[in-house]
Amino acid sequence: MDGAITMPPPCDAKRISILGATGSVGRSTLSIVADQRARHGDDCLQVVALTANRNVADLAAQARRFRPDFVAIADESMGADLADALSGTGIVCGAGAEAIEEAARREADWTMAAIMGAAGLRSTLQIAERGGVIAIANKEALVCAGSLLMRTCARTGAKLLPVDSEHNAIFQVLDPERRNAVVRIVLTASGGPFRSWTMQQMKTATPAQAINHPVWSMGAKISVDSASLMNKGLELIEARHLFDASPDQLEVLIHPQSVVHGLVEYMDGSMLAQLGPADMRVPIASTLAWPERIATPCESLDLAKLARMDFEEPDNERFPALQLARATMEQGDVACTALNAANEIAVEAFLNKRIGFLDIVALVSDVLDAGQPDGSLWDGAPESYEQVFELDARARAQAQQILKQKYSR
Ligand SMILES: NC(=O)c1ccc[n+]([C@@H]2O[C@H](COP(=O)([O-])OP(=O)(O)OC[C@H]3O[C@@H](n4cnc5c(N)ncnc54)[C@H](OP(=O)(O)O)[C@@H]3O)[C@@H](O)[C@H]2O)c1
Known part of the structure; x- marks a missing residue:
């Protein structure tokens, strides 16, 4: 070694699609795409399709920049606006639920499923049916139809790569060859903006306060879910399907610093954890490059500066969502x-x-x-x-x- 810093390799050239491109995860994904292109040239990642619900302005701006073959807007009434905004570009536009499904069906090597809520189920299903690689952020699809989705992937050979930071962490440290040696899978939770609030304070909490997450910057729905801890409840159900775990193997720990995202304990007492900055671009990049690694523009962790990490049991009285989700999972x-x-x-x-x-x-x-x-x-x-x-x-x-x-x- 002569000490020279070598350029990190690009991920293999891929054709990719992003469903929910205008959302928080969608924008983080495009930030990684832009970074890879800046490092390795535009050909390293070609965009097949981008979709949104109603946000024509951002979708059109993304399309002009990333030059997909196809863009789709879910709200049919916005179709003409989208076509206007992209006239002369040669990019094919579609509108309505069928157009979102078409975007999902188009052949791509990697597709980000980042539509919010059960509205993302149909398109996630389409990717699974064509046997594609699904970077799955859309946890609600796994919560509302987890067994069916897992069975569809097994039938078609589709590969699910978890994007949720906790599940991505567990995916990174869970050895599929040693699955029987796993004792416990731990999801961490920041505790959200109301971690230390009393019931009385939470009773009058406003949407603006609930969305003001102390660590992560996310869309409105998942931010409210994080404040109620329902997000962690949904994630327990998501983990059950992704990792074929029994409910009693799954645990949640409050970890306000959000540095350790997930842990797996093996029968010999070893606990393996994944650590990283609270930046969704890290798990997104890990699924984009999987099983390789790519460089990201994210700041690396400074553990000495962090100095301490806290872990505590969740308070089920103030945050009943977790127990409710656990009981529902067992139902x-x-x-x-x-x-x-x-x-x-x-x-x-x-x-x-x-x-x-x-x-x-x-x-x-x-x-x-x-x-x-x-x-x-x-x-x-x-x-x-x-x-x-x-x-x-x-x-x-x-x-x-x-x-x-x-x-x-
Ligand atoms: N944000 C995070 O850090 C994070 C972390 C882990 C997991 N997730 C999961 O990732 C998913 C997306 O979260 P997000 O925070 O990125 O949400 P978001 O910011 O609200 O973005 C949602 C995206 O889905 C589109 N969309 C919404 N309703 C739709 C519909 N009915 N049909 C088609 N498209 C629709 C939105 O389009 P418009 O912009 O046009 O409304 C937008 O592109 C959720 O399942 C969430 O739980 C998010």
Whole structure:
């Protein structure tokens, strides 16, 4: 070695797509793409498709910069605006749910699934059906249809690479050849903005306070989920599917510094952890390069400056979402579909100031207790995606009904 710094190698040239490109994860993904292109030239990563829900301006700006073959906007009424914004570029535009699915179906070597909520299930499913590599950020797809999605991937050979920082950490340290030697899988949680708040304080918490996450910068829905710890509950269910773990193998630890993202304990007492900065570009880059590594523009951790790391048990009294999600996971897949749908309605109602912060988990719990609109329980496992969509719709209707009866002012 002559001490010269060598240029880190690019990931293999890839054709990639990003579903949910205008969101927090989508933008972080494009930041990694831009960084790789700056290091290795534009050909190292070619963009096949980009999608958004309604944000035409940002989607068009991304398309002009990254030159995908195809862009899709979910809201059909915005289709003409998108076509106008990209006229003369030669980029093919589509609008509506079918266009988002087309973006997912287009052949790509790696596809980021970063649409928010159960709305991402159809497109995630399309990538799985074509046997693609799925960088999965869209945790709600795994929560509402985890068994079906895992079975589809097994059938088609699709590969799921976890993007959620905790699951990505576990993916990095979980030895699939030694799966039987795993005793425990630990997901860490920052504790969110209300980690040390009293119930009284949380009762009057505003959307702006809930979204103001102390460590991570994320979209509104996941930020509220982080504040209630429902995010960690959803992640337990996500981990169960991704790592084929039993509920009693999965644990959550509050770790306010968010430096250790996930840990795996083996039967000999060894615990392996992944550490990294609280920057989603790290797990995104790890899935983009997998099984290789690429350089990122992220700041490296300064452990000496950090000086200490704290870990504590979650407080289940102040944050009942975690226990609710755990009980739901044990109840079965249908209950998980209902939990996710009810939570999406409850978070939206909170963001629109229709309910208070503590009402979010109370409403989800009410939906699970009330059962389906026809009186049957949220029991069993859905056997098809059609059943998942039907159950998701029923849980949303039940949540809206309870919202109207119990919370309309
Ligand atoms: N943010 C994070 O750091 C983070 C970390 C781990 C996991 N995740 C997960 O990653 C996913 C995305 O999170 P995010 O924070 O990036 O969300 P976000 O900032 O709200 O962005 C969501 C993206 O999905 C699009 N979208 C929303 N509704 C849609 C619909 N009905 N049909 C098609 N597209 C739709 C949005 O388009 P518009 O911009 O047009 O609305 C946007 O591109 C979530 O499942 C979240 O749990 C996020």
